[in-house]
Amino acid sequence: MREQDPAVRARNFEEVACGYHPDDAMRESERCLFCPDQPCVSGCPVGINIPGFIRKINEKDIRGAYDILTETSLLPAICGRVCPQENQCEGVCTVGQTLEAVAIGRLERFVGDTAIREGWANIPYIEPNHFKVGIVGSGPAGMACAADMAKAGCDVTVYEAFHQAGGVLKYGIPDFRLPNPVIDAEINNLRKLGVKFECNTLVGRLFTLEQMISEMGYDAVFVGVGAGYPTMLGIPGDSLNGVLSANELLTRCNLMRAKEFPNFDTPQPIGKRVAVVGAGNTAMDAMRVSLRLGAEKVYCIYRRSHKEAPARAEEIHHAEEEGVEFHWLTNPVSILDDGNGNVMGMRCVRMELGEPDASGRRRPVPVPGSEFDFECDLIVYAIGTNANPIMGQTCKLRLNKWGYIDTDENLATSMAGVFAGGDIVTGAATVIEAMGAGRRAAASMKAYLGIRDTNRPYRTAGDTLFGIDTSERNFARIRA
Numbered sequence: 001m002r003e004q005d006p007a008v009r010a011r012n013f014e015e016v017a018c019g020y021h022p023d024d025a026m027r028e029s030e031r032c033l034f035c036p037d038q039p040c041v042s043g044c045p046v047g048i049n050i051p052g053f054i055r056k057i058n059e060k061d062i063r064g065a066y067d068i069l070t071e072t073s074l075l076p077a078i079c080g081r082v083c084p085q086e087n088q089c090e091g092v093c094t095v096g097q098t099l100e101a102v103a104i105g106r107l108e109r110f111v112g113d114t115a116i117r118e119g120w121a122n123i124p125y126i127e128p129n130h131f132k133v134g135i136v137g138s139g140p141a142g143m144a145c146a147a148d149m150a151k152a153g154c155d156v157t158v159y160e161a162f163h164q165a166g167g168v169l170k171y172g173i174p175d176f177r178l179p180n181p182v183i184d185a186e187i188n189n190l191r192k193l194g195v196k197f198e199c200n201t202l203v204g205r206l207f208t209l210e211q212m213i214s215e216m217g218y219d220a221v222f223v224g225v226g227a228g229y230p231t232m233l234g235i236p237g238d239s240l241n242g243v244l245s246a247n248e249l250l251t252r253c254n255l256m257r258a259k260e261f262p263n264f265d266t267p268q269p270i271g272k273r274v275a276v277v278g279a280g281n282t283a284m285d286a287m288r289v290s291l292r293l294g295a296e297k298v299y300c301i302y303r304r305s306h307k308e309a310p311a312r313a314e315e316i317h318h319a320e321e322e323g324v325e326f327h328w329l330t331n332p333v334s335i336l337d338d339g340n341g342n343v344m345g346m347r348c349v350r351m352e353l354g355e356p357d358a359s360g361r362r363r364p365v366p367v368p369g370s371e372f373d374f375e376c377d378l379i380v381y382a383i384g385t386n387a388n389p390i391m392g393q394t395c396k397l398r399l400n401k402w403g404y405i406d407t408d409e410n411l412a413t414s415m416a417g418v419f420a421g422g423d424i425v426t427g428a429a430t431v432i433e434a435m436g437a438g439r440r441a442a443a444s445m446k447a448y449l450g451i452r453d454t455n456r457p458y459r460t461a462g463d464t465l466f467g468i469d470t471s472e473r474n475f476a477r478i479r480a
Helices: 022-029 039-043 050-058 062-069 076-082 104-118 140-151 180-192 209-213 246-254 281-293 313-322 389-394 431-449
Strands: 132-136 155-159 196-198 220-223 243-245 273-277 297-301 325-327 330-337 343-356 362-366 372-375 378-381 418-420
Touching: 022 050, 022 104, 039 050, 050 062, 050 104, 062 104, 076 104, 076 180, 076 431, 104 180, 132 140, 140 155, 140 180, 140 220, 140 431, 180 196, 209 220, 220 431, 243 246, 246 281, 246 378, 273 281, 281 297, 281 313, 281 378, 297 330, 330 372, 343 378, 418 431
Parallel strands: 132 155, 132 220, 155 196, 220 418, 243 378, 273 297, 273 378, 297 325
Antiparallel strands: 330 343, 343 362, 343 372
16 A cells, blocks of 8 residues: 655654555455455454455445445444454455465455545434433444444434544544544444434533433443553652653644644643653554654653564554664663653663563563663653543442453443443453444343344244244333
């Protein structure tokens, strides 16, 4: 796929990858073997019919490809950009056993972008019912759940704490990876389904989950608030000016538009020498944003080696091309003070890899006597996130020992009628996994409400009433 030149793109926020030309997409679609066992489909968390949509591209039926994609994926233009396909569908591609795997993600993006450009949207006929459903959080899990419940005929309202819908897609991912117009276009498709969005609404502060189920009249509620509470290192100097989390940096830059200063006067510390601790996708975003904000030097500080870095290979490659300097097997032990409460640098120690830990990666072990001082004036932590405690503090939902919402196999919580999914249940995961959780929760909510799943055939055995299986729960609900 064509890309912006690294020297140019490192100073702008325009998208790095330029997308496929139709001829590129046709050529790439010809590489698919259309395997009978379809390993790519089983490798996709939402089970997209991948050979089906690629075959349609090959037949030059892009609208048909979009129709197949949107049977299971609400956000093709988004997932085609940010999903780790190399570890999912492309990772098990049969072609990839001998050659480069079929570029499933790039083909998905091509179809999604074509749909946005042409104004396509698949809005089915919806027979309204009397059920009212609330969705807390407008990220990928909440959007997927909202779409399925709206298609089932429910009156769906999504509550978002920030001033714009989109969740982590809006505040966490920079424009050069996922442009805002793409997110807005996908959200508008939800509005066409009848989904309503209420922004600037912090559930747990303005009202509680208990109030949604009782006073506000919601028949079912889905909680998909993500896990955006940052993790700090807890080393000396953490509280100095010039130490912040990647979530704060990215939210200020993306959602609050600090990148467009002076048109938007969002306070944003900009360092000349920026050190980002961590090597995941969020760390790569923080480093590349820092370059675009004007940092002279940007460093990646990671306690393991390149091989163990959790970021996508493409993101690391792009960061290297743009001039990020990587310091592998390096771990901070304290932040250095300039005497005025500001960051002057960090003290680090060299690491070596020992035996594998619980994650399966080799455990980093400090090398005795290898401490050294590293000069920098801004330090960004990108070492993971936790569940925001607001939800747990303001309702009676049962939480697990890490503070995430505890659910059963159907994603039902300890509170009747309340379901949860995505990062607030599993911890940080991918966009497509969050979408899969949202759809699974929607299926459970429909079963809870007695809404028939139209994808399942009627049963022919069992007790019947007027010819309909009694387990179909065709009864009228009343609110006492």
